[in-house]
Amino acid sequence: MADGLTRNQMAWRLGRDIAEGSYVNLGVGIPLLVLEHAPGGREIIFHSENGVLGMKPKDETDGILPDDLTNAGKQPVSLVPGAAMFHHADSFIMIRGGHVDIAVLGAYQVAENGDLANWRLPGSPTAPAVGGAMDLAAGARNVWVICEHNGRDGAPKIVRECTLPLTGPGSVNRIYTDLAIIDVTPDGLVVREKIETLSLEDLQALSGAPLTLANGWRPLEAPDL
Amino acid sequence: MIDKQCKSAAEAVEGIKDGAVILVGGFGQTGEPMDLLDAIAARGLRDLTIVANGGGSGEHGIGRLLAAGCVRKLVCSFPRVPGSVAFEELYEQRAIELEIVPQGTIAERVRAGGAGIPAFYVPTGAGTELADGKELREFEGRTFVMEHAIKGDVAVIKADRADRWGNLTYRLSARNFNPVMAMGAELTIAQVEECVPLGGMDPETIITPSIFVDRVVEIPGGVSNG
Numbered sequence: 043m044a045d046g047l048t049r050n051q052m053a054w055r056l057g058r059d060i061a062e063g064s065y066v067n068l069g070v071g072i073p074l075l076v077l078e079h080a081p082g083g084r085e086i087i088f089h090s091e092n093g094v095l096g097m098k099p100k101d102e103t104d105g106i107l108p109d110d111l112t113n114a115g116k117q118p119v120s121l122v123p124g125a126a127m128f129h130h131a132d133s134f135i136m137i138r139g140g141h142v143d144i145a146v147l148g149a150y151q152v153a154e155n156g157d158l159a160n161w162r163l164p165g166s167p168t169a170p171a172v173g174g175a176m177d178l179a180a181g182a183r184n185v186w187v188i189c190e191h192n193g194r195d196g197a198p199k200i201v202r203e204c205t206l207p208l209t210g211p212g213s214v215n216r217i218y219t220d221l222a223i224i225d226v227t228p229d230g231l232v233v234r235e236k237i238e239t240l241s242l243e244d245l246q247a248l249s250g251a252p253l254t255l256a257n258g259w260r261p262l263e264a265p266d267l
Numbered sequence: 268m269i270d271k272q273c274k275s276a277a278e279a280v281e282g283i284k285d286g287a288v289i290l291v292g293g294f295g296q297t298g299e300p301m302d303l304l305d306a307i308a309a310r311g312l313r314d315l316t317i318v319a320n321g322g323g324s325g326e327h328g329i330g331r332l333l334a335a336g337c338v339r340k341l342v343c344s345f346p347r348v349p350g351s352v353a354f355e356e357l358y359e360q361r362a363i364e365l366e367i368v369p370q371g372t373i374a375e376r377v378r379a380g381g382a383g384i385p386a387f388y389v390p391t392g393a394g395t396e397l398a399d400g401k402e403l404r405e406f407e408g409r410t411f412v413m414e415h416a417i418k419g420d421v422a423v424i425k426a427d428r429a430d431r432w433g434n435l436t437y438r439l440s441a442r443n444f445n446p447v448m449a450m451g452a453e454l455t456i457a458q459v460e461e462c463v464p465l466g467g468m469d470p471e472t473i474i475t476p477s478i479f480v481d482r483v484v485e486i487p488g489g490v491s492n493g
Contacts (some may be wrong), residue, residue: 090440091370091371092294092297092404092440092443093294093442093443094439094440106432106439107438108489109296109297109441110297110438110439110440110441111297111439111440111441112295112297112440116294116295116296116348121439127437127439127440127442128344128442129374129442129443129444129445129446129447129474130294130320130370130371130373130374130444131374131375131377131441131447133371133374134370134371134374137371138321138371138375138390138391140388165335167359168347168358169322169346169354169355169358169365169367170367171344171346171367171371172344172345172368172369172370172397173344173345173370174344174366174369174370174371175369176369176372176391176392176395177369177370177371177372177391178398180389180390180391180392180393181371181390181391195394196317207395207396208394208395208396209395210394210395211393211395212396223392233352237394
């Protein structure tokens with residue numbers, strides 16, 4: 043079996059697809075790695091649900107107390123010139139009102155129709171926690187999922203229908219995994235990029251919904267990180 | 268002369284009653300009014316409903332209120348974080364009621380409460396189990412969920428600077444839910460890093476105007492969960 047991308051490489055690869063001028067929200071987990079690997083030379087404005095536009099990775103010399111400025115994962119971050127602060131109701135006006143261009147979210151399951159499940163595992167003894175996931179799934183103009191192609195138990199995360207509780211119906215536009223980049227289209231799931239040495243048949247065997255290979259598909263590649 | 272300044276956290280939380288609905292600012296421990304919450308816990312109140320983003324972490328703040336058995340119900344979006352030991356113990360023992368609300372819906376429900384709007388429709392949660400039992404309505408071909416305003420008896424918040432009227436400024440993302448909670452309660456109590464003379468704040472920089480604030484207490488530094 044071909045080696046897939048690491049989490050950092052997945053985040054790097056997703057970052058290359060963010061256009062100049064985009065307002066981008068990053069969910070907790072792998073999505074926050076996109077901040078560390080954002081493309082240079084492009085002005086991309088990262089939104090954090092807790093009231094930040096224009097965050098960047100923590101610069102220890104910025105003089106900001108770690109508790110005064112965090113990302114959605116409660117880790118310290120810094121600000122770019124031009125950053126702005128606002129309260130939670132305004133932050134979710136940006137999200138729910140369709141002002142955020144791209145939300146990058148993790149996933150337990152994504153269905154071929156774009157349904158997303160990423161907030162609750164039934165039967166888990168721990169309490170459910172939704173955070174801003176449903177607001178982002180419902181409100182962002184584009185939802186890009188970044189996740190491993192298969193769960194720790196090997197089960198495909200890309201499925202015909204979600205069996206886990208939904209975060210949002212029909213929310214997802216594109217999926218970045220360690221093995222492929224897949225668009226959710228009215229005609230089903232279309233593979234735009236895949237690990238070059240992995241055949242479509244092998245990728246299909248690791249997936250729970252039918253895939254088609256795009257004309258002009260490209261190899262999924264990233265530098266060592 | 269208007270003077271909303273209190274001498275201590277204990278004085279600032281006087282008059283809060285058993286069963287109160289308390290709106291709490293903060294996101295993680297950033298902007299959480301730990302000293303006011305500790306003072307409420309010290310009063311040994313019971314059956315409180317806490318509306319906040321999370322369920323606290325560590326021994327101060329919401330964590331202390333939970334550990335002290337003051338809370339009957341928690342309304343929040345994300346109760347489980349590293350250090351949320353007090354919440355997790357209560358949840359495991361089924362000793363607390365939990366209402367999970369999407370983060371933006373909490374913010375808007377409280378904003379609506381403060382704005383005199385009893386209910387409203389959001390796309391958030393439509394088609395999910397969090398819409399179960401709620402009124403649905405179609406607008407422009409899309410399904411929306413009716414959500415009700417939340418009104419607090421009390422809001423406890425943390426800000427950076429205040430004057431004796433209760434005008435407030437905040438520090439970076441420590442703003443988060445604080446200005447929203449401030450607008451949503453009958454009695455709003457703010458702990459601040461510093462009180463400045465009236466007129467000492469540029470009107471253009473005031474984030475929470477004094478009309479929303481009833482009591483202020485200056486607590487430089489304040490306790491922290493580390």
